[in-house]
Amino acid sequence: MLPTPLRSPRVLRGEISASLVVFLVALPLCAGVAVASGVPAGLGLITGIVGGLVVGLLPGSSLQVSGPAAGLTVLVYEAVQEYGLGALGAIVMAAGLAQVALGMLRMGRWFRAISVAVVEGMLAGIGLTIIAGQLYAMAGATAPGSGIAKIAGVPELLLDSAGSGPALAALGIGVTTIGLLMGWPYLPRRVRAVPAPLAAVALATGLSLLLDAPVARLKVEGLLGSIQPPGGDDLARLAEVGVIGTVVAFALISSAESLFSAAAVDRMHDGPRTDYDKELMAQGFGNTLCGALGALPMTAVIVRSSANVQAGAKTKASRVLHGFWLLLFAALLPGLLEVIPLAALAGVLVFAGWKLIPLAQLRRLWREHRGESVILVVTAVAVVSLNLFEGVLLGLLLAVVKSAWDTSHLQIQVHGVDDDGDEPRRPVRVTLTGNATFLRLPQIIDTLDGLPHHRPVELDLTGVRHLDHACRTALTGWVDRHNQAIPAPAPVEDRPVVTASR
Template identity: 50%
Template sequence: MTAQLESPRPDSESTAGLISRHKQTFGFDLGASLVVFLVALPLCVGIAVASGVPAELGIITGVVGGIVVGCLPGSTMQVSGPAAGLTVLVSSAVADHGLATLGVIVLGAGLLQILLGLIGIGTWFRAISPSVVQGMFAGIGLMIILGQIYPVGGMEQPSETSAKFSGLPELLNSLLTTSTGRSGLAIAVVTLLTMTLWGRMPQRLRLIPGPLVGVGVAALLASVLGLPLETIQVGSLLETVNLVTPDAFGGATSFAVLGPILTFALIASAESLFSAAAIDRMHDGPKTRFNTELMAQGAGNTICGLLGALPMTAVIVRSTANLNAGARTKLSRVMHGIWLLLFVMLLPGVLSYIPLATLGALLLHAGWKLLGVRQVAKLLREQRAEAFVLVLTAGVILGTDLLIGTLTGLVAAVIKTAWEVSRLSVEVEHEDEEDHAQVRLHGNATFLRLPQLQDKLEQLPVTSSAHVDMTPVRHLDLACHQAVENWAEQRRKSDCEVELAMPSSR
C-alpha cells in the first residue's frame, strides 16, 4: 500500500523536470532566434538590393526560410534565407529575363532540388573536391566585391564583369570627388570598422550581432549629419508578392531559362549541403540527413518561386550565429522567421534610415569572407595542385559565370585525381651485358601514363630479349594492354624473344 502511495512521486518529479528542461530549452531558443533575426534582417535587405530586386523580396525569402524550412526535417541548427552567393545569379537572371520570370526560375530550381533529394543525390555533394568548393566560394566572393564597391560610391553596378573592371576609374573618381561618393565611402568604412571592433568586445556585449551594430551606427551617423545618401525603401510585403501565373510558364522550357534553373539548383544545393556539413561539426546534436535537407530546401525554394521571391540556401553566417547564441532545437530558426515577418509588418519605416552604402559594406564583408584569403594562401603553400584547381575555378567563374566555372573546376579536379591515382613505376634491369632486360611495372597502368610506358619500352636495345613483368600492376587499362602487346609483337618480328607476364584479374 505504501509503495502504491509513493509511486506517483517519481512520475511527478520527472514531469516537473521535463517541464523545467523544456522551459530552459525554450529560453535558449528564444534568445538565439532574436540574435539570428538581428543578423538576418540587414542581410535579407542587402542581398535583395544587391540582386536588383525590391528589398521586400529578400525579407519574404527570409520568412519562408525560417518558418517553412525551419519546420521541415533534415537539419536542426542551420538557418535558411537569401544568400550573398546567389546575388550575381539573381541579378543576371532578372536582367536577362525580367522579374516576372525570376519566380519561374526559382520554382523550377526548387522542384529540381526535391527531385535530386528523392533520388538520393544529396549525399553525393559530400564527395565534391574541397578545392572546387573553395574556388566556387572565392569566385562568388570576388564577384560580390567587384559589384558592391559601386553602390558604396553611389553608382549603379554594371551587369557585365568587363564593364565592372572598365568602370573602376570612374568609380574611383566618384569616391574621391563627389559628395555622394565621399559620404558613401565614409559610411562604408564606419560600418566595417564598427563590425571589426565589435568583434573584440567582451562576450556579453557580442550577444548583439556585429552587423547590426555596424548598420545602426552608420544609419545614426548618416541621419545626424544629413549625408546625401540613398536609403532603403521598404513597402508592403503583400503588394510586393509577385505570384507566378500560368502565362509565366510559357518560357520555362526554353534553354535560356532552363540554364538558370539548373544553375540555381546546383549552386543553392551545394551551398546548403556544404553549410550543413560544416555546422554538423560544430555541435553534438542530431546530424543532418542530406537528402531530406535537400528536399526541405527544395520545398522552400518552390514556395519562394510561387511568391516571386529570391532563391534561398542554408547560410553559414546565420547558422553559426544560431549555434553561438545557444540554440537547442529548430524552434529558434522558426521564431527568427516570425520576428522578420512581424518587424516588417509593424516597423517597416525603421529600415528607411539605413543607407544603401551600408548594405554595400555588409556585402563587401560577406564577399571577403567567401574569398577566404587565408585558406587560399595556405593551399598555395602546401598543395599547389589543389590550389591550381581553386584558382582555375574562381577565375573561370569571374570571367564567365558560376555554372561554367564550377563545372570547369570539377573537370579539373577529376583530371588531377586521375593523374595522381594513375602512378606508374617502370623499372628496367639489364642482364648478361644487356642481352636480356627485366622490365617490372608497379602501380596503375592507364592511358594517362601511356607515353611514359612507351618511352621506357622503346629505349630497350632491339637486339636484347626482354621479360616484362606486369603482375604487380593494380590496374591495367585497355590502352596500355594493347600498347604492350603491340610492342611485343613488333619485337618478335625482329627475332627478339619477349615474354609478357600479365596481371591476374582482380
C-alpha cells in the same frame, strides 16, 4: 501543446532570445542580398520568412537557419538580367523541385563528396565578384556586367568618385560600415551582444541622417506587393536550354552550400546530427514555395546558423520564431527599412564577400596540398572571369583529373638492357606495376622510346591492377611497331609477349 523540450520556461526563454538574435542578424542581410541580386528588397524578406516559418519546421537539421544567401547573388543577378524578374520565380521553383527529387533519391550524402577545394574556390570567386560589384553600389555607380570588368573598373571608379560629393558621402558610409564590422569582435563582450551587421547598419544609418548625407536609400514595397508569382510565359521558358542550365546551377550550388553549412553547424553543437537527405528535401520545399512567390532562392546560411548556435538555441523553435519576427517587422514596420542607405548594405555585403575568401585555408593548402590550392585558385578565377556554373564545372573537372592522376601510381622497371654485348637478340623486359591509365602514357612511352632500337621488347603486365583501353592499345601498338622494325627476323620466342590477360 508545446514539444517536450519547450515545456521548460528556461528553455523557452532561451529559444526566444536566440530567435531575436538571429532575426537581428538576418534583417539587414535579407535586404542587402536582395539589392545586390538586382531585385526588390521585399523579395529577400519573403525568402527569409519562408526559411524560418516553413523550412524551420521541416526535418533535416535542427539548428541551421535558411534564407537568401550572399553566395547566390551573382547567379541571381545574372539570371534576372538575362531572363527577367518574372522568370526568376520559375527558375527557383524548378530548382526547388529538383532538390526535392535529389533528396528523395537519397543523393544528399553525395554532396559531401564534392572537393572542398572546388567549394572554397567557388566561394572565393563569389566573394571577389560581390566585393567588386558592391564597391560600385557603395559609390552610387552602376557596375559593369562581367566580373573581370568590375574588377578592372575599380581604379577608374575611385578616381571618378573623388570628384563627386554624393559619391564620396556614399563611400564614406560604406567604409564606415566595413570598419565597424571589422572592429566589432574587439569590443567588450557586453557591446558585442548586439549582432554586428545590425549594429553597423544602424550606426551608419544614424550617421547619414545626422549629417543629412545625399545618398540613395533602400526602397521597400509592402510585403503583399512584393509577391510576384511566375506566369504561364515564365513557366514556358523552362524549356529553354539556357534556363535549364541556370536551374541546374541553382539546384546544385544551393544544395552544396546548404549541406556544407549543415556539416559545419553539426560541429558546433552536441545535439541531433543532420539527416542530409531530409535537409535537402526541406531546402527543396522552401525553394519551391519561394519560386511560387517570385522570391529569391534560399540556402542554409552559416552566418545566421552560427549566430543561432552561439545564442544558445537548442531546438527548431528559435529558427521558426526568427521567421515570425521577420514577418511581423515586414508587415508592420517596413518604413524603418527605407532610412537605411544602400551604401551601408553594400558595406555589409563587401564584408560578407571578404569572409567568403578562404585565405587561411589557401595558405594551408599551399603548404600541404599544392594541387588542391591550384584547383581552388583556378575555380575562383573561372567563376570571376566566366560565370558561376562554368567556373564550378571547370573546378570539378580539375578535381577529377587530379584524383585520377593521384590514384594512377605506376612503377616502370626495365630488365636486360645492359646485356646488349652478350646476346644482342635477347628481349628487353619492361615490367609495369600499379595502375596503367592514359594519364601515365607519356611517362611509359618516353621510357619505351629510350630502349635500344635493335632489340625486341617484351611487356610484363602481371603487376598491373588496372589497364584502361587507351593504355592497352597504345602499348601493344608501340611494341608491335618496334619489334617489326628490327631488320633481322626475330625468332618466335622473341616476338612481343603480353603476359597479363587484360
